[in-house]
Amino acid sequence: MTEKTKYITTGLIIGVILAVSLGVSVFNTLKGTPAKVNNFAQWFDQTYGH
Numbered sequence: 531m532t533e534k535t536k537y538i539t540t541g542l543i544i545g546v547i548l549a550v551s552l553g554v555s556v557f558n559t560l561k562g563t564p565a566k567v568n569n570f571a572q573w574f575d576q577t578y579g580h
Contacts, residue, residue: 531539
C-alpha cells in the first residue's frame, strides 16, 4: 500500500465511523424528541402553571 492509498483508506474509515455515529445520534434525538417535549411541557406546567 502506498502512502496515498493508506491516507484515503484511513479517511474513508474515519468518515464512515463519523457518519454512522452522527446518524445514530440524530436518530436517537428524533426518537427521543416526543418524550423531551412531554417532559418540557410537564416541567413548564409545574413551574408556571400554578
